[in-house]
Amino acid sequence: MFSNNQHNNMAFSKDHSRNSDNIISMRGVGIRYDQNPEILSDVNLDIQKGSFHFLTGASGSGKTSLLSLMYTANPPVRGHLSMFGYNIDSLNRDQIALFKRKIGVIFQDYRLLDNLSVFDNVALPLVIAGKSPNYIRKYVPDLLEWIDLKNYIHAKPSILSGGQKQRVAIARALITKPELVIADEPTGNVDDDMAVKLLYLFVELNRMGSAVIIATHSKSLIEKFNYPVLGIHKRHLFLQER
Numbered sequence: 001m002f003s004n005n006q007h008n009n010m011a012f013s014k015d016h017s018r019n020s021d022n023i024i025s026m027r028g029v030g031i032r033y034d035q036n037p038e039i040l041s042d043v044n045l046d047i048q049k050g051s052f053h054f055l056t057g058a059s060g061s062g063k064t065s066l067l068s069l070m071y072t073a074n075p076p077v078r079g080h081l082s083m084f085g086y087n088i089d090s091l092n093r094d095q096i097a098l099f100k101r102k103i104g105v106i107f108q109d110y111r112l113l114d115n116l117s118v119f120d121n122v123a124l125p126l127v128i129a130g131k132s133p134n135y136i137r138k139y140v141p142d143l144l145e146w147i148d149l150k151n152y153i154h155a156k157p158s159i160l161s162g163g164q165k166q167r168v169a170i171a172r173a174l175i176t177k178p179e180l181v182i183a184d185e186p187t188g189n190v191d192d193d194m195a196v197k198l199l200y201l202f203v204e205l206n207r208m209g210s211a212v213i214i215a216t217h218s219k220s221l222i223e224k225f226n227y228p229v230l231g232i233h234k235r236h237l238f239l240q241e242r
């Protein structure tokens with residue numbers, strides 16, 4: 001997973017009590033903001049390598065809050081969170097930064113860098129990962145073509161529509177083929193045909209080994225793609241029978 005050098009220097013505290021196939025593991029997790037009551041209680045969740053889950057629940061039920069615990073790697077106010085087999089409480093900032101590189105996030109509000117072009121937004125994770133300019137010049141346009149954005153390759157995000165921005169955010173999150181993809185309403189602003197096409201990108205990535213979690217309100221996507229569904233209901237997370 002890491003080079004020996006990094007591993008020795010960073011003195012990770014491996015959480016041996018957990019299944020090593022779990023990328024994320026939560027036990028008895030509670031989520032709340034400030035001193036308000038918990039919006040989610042007693043969350044028990046294992047996200048395994050190579051798995052695929054939808055996450056659904058009413059607006060305001062806590063989907064984004066649950067996902068943000070995974071991608072910001074904040075310790076929960078209550079309970080236990082492990083990522084990639086390591087107890088989150090035992091990690092320092094540098095160690096967390098290394099884990100974050102293994103996660104591709106599509107934020108509900110996109111969070112594109114407005115001063116960079118579409119190309120540079122999507123290329124950035126590859127630059128950070130140290131990929132060669134040749135590799136970047138080949139793969140970024142390929143992916144932009146697939147999501148029908150090749151004509152906007154040099155555009156700045158500010159001139160794009162909501163759905164176009166959303167597709168750039170998806171491309172940026174998937175371009176490094178991360179071990180874990182967390183997508184918060186990634187198809188909320190595109191038409192049904194484009195939503196299906198984008199879902200196939202996630203499916204393809206999952207077939208190559210990435211674990212995928214997609215928060216969505218779309219019943220038709222959930223029906224069309226027969227993956228397990230995590231639902232939030234009355235402050236609790238449960239796996240829905242299908």
Ligand SMILES: Nc1ncnc2c1ncn2[C@@H]1O[C@H](COP(=O)(O)OP(=O)(O)OP(=O)(O)O)[C@@H](O)[C@H]1O
Binds near residue numbers: 064065066
């Ligand atoms: N930063 C914050 N500070 C205080 N309360 C917050 C914050 N973020 C979210 N909340 C509250 O937590 C609850 C869950 O919000 P969250 O954004 O996780 O819901 P969601 O399921 O993602 O909703 P949606 O489907 O609309 O995106 C809401 O009641 C919201 O008001």
Ligand SMILES: [Mg+2]
Binds near residue numbers: 063064065108184
């Ligand atoms: Mg949300």
